[in-house]
Amino acid sequence: MELEQAIARLNETPFILDVLRSADVLADAVDRFGADSVPTLMSLISDDSDALTSIAAVHALARIYDDKAEFALSELLSSDRAYLREHAAWAFWTRLPRLDAVSRLVRGVIGGGFTGALAERTLQQWALTTPDHIALALEGALASEERPAPRARLAETLGLIPGPVAGRALCVLAADAGETEVVRVAAMAALGDRSVDARARAVVQEFAEQKGLIGDVARLAAYDIDLSLNPARPLPGSFRPAAEERGGRQRGLTIAQLFLHADIDRGLTRAGAGDNGGIATLLVRLGDSLLAEPGIDRVITLSRGSADASLAALPGAHTWLSDKAEGNPERHILAPVPLLAEATSTASAWPTRVAAERGIRRALLALGPVDVLHLRMADVGSMAAATVASRLGIPVVFTLAPDPHGVIHALDMAGTLTRESFGVVDEHEHYWFRTRLVQRLAGQAAHTVLFPRPELRNDLHELLGIDIDDDPGRFTVVPEGIDVSVIESALVEAEKRAEPGTEGPAEADPAEAAGASSADAAFDLLDELVRALPPHRHGLPLAITVGRLHHVKGMATIVEAWAADPALREASNLVLVGGDLANPSADEQGQLDRIERTLREHPDARDGLVLAGHRPNDVVARWLGATRFGSERDGHQPARPLIAPHGVYVCGSLKEEFGIALLEALAAGLVVIAPNGGGPATYIDDGVTGFLVDTRAPAGIRSGLRNALELAAAPEDVDSARISRAQNMVHAEFTVSAMAHALTAVYSDVAGRSSEPVRAEYAQ
CATH class of the missing domain: 3.40.50.2000 (Glycogen Phosphorylase B;)
Incomplete structure (x- = not known):
C-alpha cells in the first residue's frame, strides 16, 4: 500500500482500537531504505490535533533505515510532548545504537517514569554491541547528578550493561558508605548478576553479613551468584527432584x-x-x-x-x-x-x-x-x-x-x-x-x-x-470461581445475628469461640460504621460495593448515581468497601476527590454514605451476609433494626472481565447491578437475579439501583426463588474448585507437549 493511501486509511478509521491495530499498515507503507517518507511522517508527528496518528508515525519512522530518519527520531527524544518522547524511546529499541541518541536516552532514565523505563530498556538492548560507550555515558551522568532517585535509576541501568567498566562503577556505588541507600541498593542488587566478577562477589560477601536493607539486598545478590555459579547443585531445603x-x-x-x-x-x-x-x-x-x-x-x-x-x-x-x-x-x-x-x-x-x-x-x-x-x-x-x-x-x-x-x-x-x-x-x-x-x-x-x-x-x-x-x-x-464455603459460613452467621434477641455466642469449644468472636468483630465493625450515621439513617437497607478505588471500577460514578437521586438516598445507605483511606494512592485520591465534589453538590448524601476502606475477604463475606439479612442491633431505635434486610450489591466498573465480587454477592443471595458486557452478562439473569446496565454514566447505575431495591423487596416466595436460582448457578458452574479442575487439564496438556529440554539451571 502506498504511504498516502495508508494515511488516508488511518484517518478514515472510525474507532481508536482500529487505529491501534492498523498502525502497522502505515509502518509497512514507508520507504524502508530512503528518506522520501520522512517529511510526510514528520508532518503527521507535528500535528498535535491527532495524537493517535502522531504516535503511529513515530513507529513508522523507526522502520526507515536512513540517517535523516534516525536524526528525526533522536530529536523526538527531546520533544516538548511527553508522549512523543516516550514512543521515540520505545521505537529506538529496534534500531542499531546511535551515539547522539545515547545521551538523550540517559536523560530519559534520569527523568524516570514510563519514558525512563523504556529508555533503560533501549540502552540495555544497545549495550549488547556497545557496552563501554553506554557505561561511560551513564558514569558521566552519575558524576553530574546529585539527586538520589535519578542516581538510583542510573545505577540500575548501569547494572544492565555488561563489561568491566560498568562492573567497577557498580562496586564503587554499592560499597560507598557516603552514598544514599537507594543508590547503593540499586547497585548491590545488580552485582548479583555478575557472578564472574571477583570484585563484585567480594563486595556482596562483605555486606551480606550486615543488617538492614543493604544487608538484605546483598544476601539476595549472594543468592543470585550462588544460583549462577552452582546451577546443578540443589540448595538445602530445595524442592528440585532428580x-x-x-x-x-x-x-x-x-x-x-x-x-x-x-x-x-x-x-x-x-x-x-x-x-x-x-x-x-x-x-x-x-x-x-x-x-x-x-x-x-x-x-x-x-x-x-x-x-x-x-x-x-x-x-x-x-x-x-x-x-x-x-x-x-x-x-x-x-x-x-x-x-x-x-x-x-x-x-x-x-x-x-x-x-x-x-x-x-x-x-x-x-x-x-x-x-x-x-x-x-x-x-x-x-x-x-x-x-x-x-x-x-x-x-x-x-x-x-x-x-x-x-x-x-x-x-x-x-x-x-x-x-x-x-x-x-x-x-x-x-x-x-x-x-x-x-x-x-x-x-x-x-x-x-x-x-x-x-x-x-x-x-x-x-x-x-x-x-x-x-x-x-x-x-x-475457563470461568473464574469463588470459595462458596466462605460465603455459606458468613450467611449462617449473619442470619443468626439478625434474629431478634440474639445474644453473643457461648460456645464451650475454644476454636468455635474464637471463630465466633472473629465473626462478631466483623459484624460489629459494620454496625459501628452505620451507627455513626445520623439516627434518621438507621433502619435502611444497604447498597454495597466492593472493589478498588480506581476509575475503571467506577466507585465515584456509583456515588454520583446514588447521591443525585433523592428517592435512592431515602431508600438506602451506600457502603463503599475498598481503598486505602489513610494513605491513598494517586488513583484512590482521584476517586475520593470526585466523591467529595459530589457530596458538596448533594450535601444530604453525606449522611448516608459509608466509606469503609479495604477489608479482608472474610470480613467482606460477612458484610454481604449482613446486607442480605440486616442487623437487629440499634440502641437508638429498638423498634427497628440498625440495618434493614434486603440490601443490594452494585458494581460500577467500566468493564469487568469476569467479576469475583459479583459472584460472591450472588452466592450471598443479593440482587446485583453489573455492567452489561464482559463476563457478568454470561451469568447474571437480567431482571431475575440482577440487572445489567450501562455503567459508563450515572444514569445507568441509577436505574439499576432503583430496580434492584425493588426486586430485593419482593414477596418471600419470589425472593426465595431468585436466591435459589443464583446460588444454584454459582454452585454448579463458578466454584474455585471447578476452575482448578479445568486449569489442571490445561496445565497437564501444556506440560506434556513442552519440547523444551531440561535447562542447566534446573538439572541436577
Whole structure:
C-alpha cells in the first residue's frame, strides 16, 4: 500500500482500537531504505490535533533505515510532548545504537517514569554491541547528578550493561558508605548478576553479613551468584527432584502464578487497597484448590514483598537467616518478589521491570523446576515473567482478556477518549504499549485461557483482532470461581445475628469461640460504621460495593448515581468497601476527590454514605451476609433494626472481565447491578437475579439501583426463588474448585507437549 493511501486509511478509521491495530499498515507503507517518507511522517508527528496518528508515525519512522530518519527520531527524544518522547524511546529499541541518541536516552532514565523505563530498556538492548560507550555515558551522568532517585535509576541501568567498566562503577556505588541507600541498593542488587566478577562477589560477601536493607539486598545478590555459579547443585531445603524423575514425570506438576501489584498474604488482609483487587483473593484460593487436583504437586504464587520476606521464602536461605526456619515446606508457596521501590499503581509500576525480572528469575530457579507459568493481565509483572520464562524454557499459559481494549472502546464510545486527547491519556495509562504487550504475551503462550463472554468470538475479533477458530486447540474457556464455603459460613452467621434477641455466642469449644468472636468483630465493625450515621439513617437497607478505588471500577460514578437521586438516598445507605483511606494512592485520591465534589453538590448524601476502606475477604463475606439479612442491633431505635434486610450489591466498573465480587454477592443471595458486557452478562439473569446496565454514566447505575431495591423487596416466595436460582448457578458452574479442575487439564496438556529440554539451571 502506498504511504498516502495508508494515511488516508488511518484517518478514515472510525474507532481508536482500529487505529491501534492498523498502525502497522502505515509502518509497512514507508520507504524502508530512503528518506522520501520522512517529511510526510514528520508532518503527521507535528500535528498535535491527532495524537493517535502522531504516535503511529513515530513507529513508522523507526522502520526507515536512513540517517535523516534516525536524526528525526533522536530529536523526538527531546520533544516538548511527553508522549512523543516516550514512543521515540520505545521505537529506538529496534534500531542499531546511535551515539547522539545515547545521551538523550540517559536523560530519559534520569527523568524516570514510563519514558525512563523504556529508555533503560533501549540502552540495555544497545549495550549488547556497545557496552563501554553506554557505561561511560551513564558514569558521566552519575558524576553530574546529585539527586538520589535519578542516581538510583542510573545505577540500575548501569547494572544492565555488561563489561568491566560498568562492573567497577557498580562496586564503587554499592560499597560507598557516603552514598544514599537507594543508590547503593540499586547497585548491590545488580552485582548479583555478575557472578564472574571477583570484585563484585567480594563486595556482596562483605555486606551480606550486615543488617538492614543493604544487608538484605546483598544476601539476595549472594543468592543470585550462588544460583549462577552452582546451577546443578540443589540448595538445602530445595524442592528440585532428580533429573530422571522430572523427565519421567513421576512427580506432580509445579505451577507458578503471579500478580506483582498485590501484597498477597494468606489472610488477604490487604484486599481492596491500592491494586489488591479480586485477583489477589483468586490466586490464594485457586492455589489451594489446585493442590487438591491429581497431578498438581506444588503451586508458587508470586507477589510483591520486601527483600527480607523474599529471602525468607527461598530454600537454603536459612544460612543467612539464623533466626528463621529452614526452607519452605509448604506446597502452596507464597513467594514475595522484592521490587525495591514504594508500592505503586499498576499504571505507574513499569519502572520496576528490572527488579521484577531479577526477583521472578530467582524465585523460579530456586523453587523450581516449574512446569507451567500462568500469566494474567498485561502489566509489568507479566512482561517481566514472560521474559524470564522465555530464557528458562518454561511454557506459558496466558489468560487473554480484551484489556485495555475494552476500556479504550468504552471511553471512545463515551467520547472521553479522542484522537486529540489520546497522547496525554496514554502518558498515564500506556494503552498503546499494553495493547502490544497483550499481542506479545498471546503470541508467546503455549495455551490461551479465555473468560466467558456472551459474544466471545466476535468480541475477540473486534477488540483484539484474534480469530480463535484459526487454531481452536490453543484456546480454552475457563470461568473464574469463588470459595462458596466462605460465603455459606458468613450467611449462617449473619442470619443468626439478625434474629431478634440474639445474644453473643457461648460456645464451650475454644476454636468455635474464637471463630465466633472473629465473626462478631466483623459484624460489629459494620454496625459501628452505620451507627455513626445520623439516627434518621438507621433502619435502611444497604447498597454495597466492593472493589478498588480506581476509575475503571467506577466507585465515584456509583456515588454520583446514588447521591443525585433523592428517592435512592431515602431508600438506602451506600457502603463503599475498598481503598486505602489513610494513605491513598494517586488513583484512590482521584476517586475520593470526585466523591467529595459530589457530596458538596448533594450535601444530604453525606449522611448516608459509608466509606469503609479495604477489608479482608472474610470480613467482606460477612458484610454481604449482613446486607442480605440486616442487623437487629440499634440502641437508638429498638423498634427497628440498625440495618434493614434486603440490601443490594452494585458494581460500577467500566468493564469487568469476569467479576469475583459479583459472584460472591450472588452466592450471598443479593440482587446485583453489573455492567452489561464482559463476563457478568454470561451469568447474571437480567431482571431475575440482577440487572445489567450501562455503567459508563450515572444514569445507568441509577436505574439499576432503583430496580434492584425493588426486586430485593419482593414477596418471600419470589425472593426465595431468585436466591435459589443464583446460588444454584454459582454452585454448579463458578466454584474455585471447578476452575482448578479445568486449569489442571490445561496445565497437564501444556506440560506434556513442552519440547523444551531440561535447562542447566534446573538439572541436577
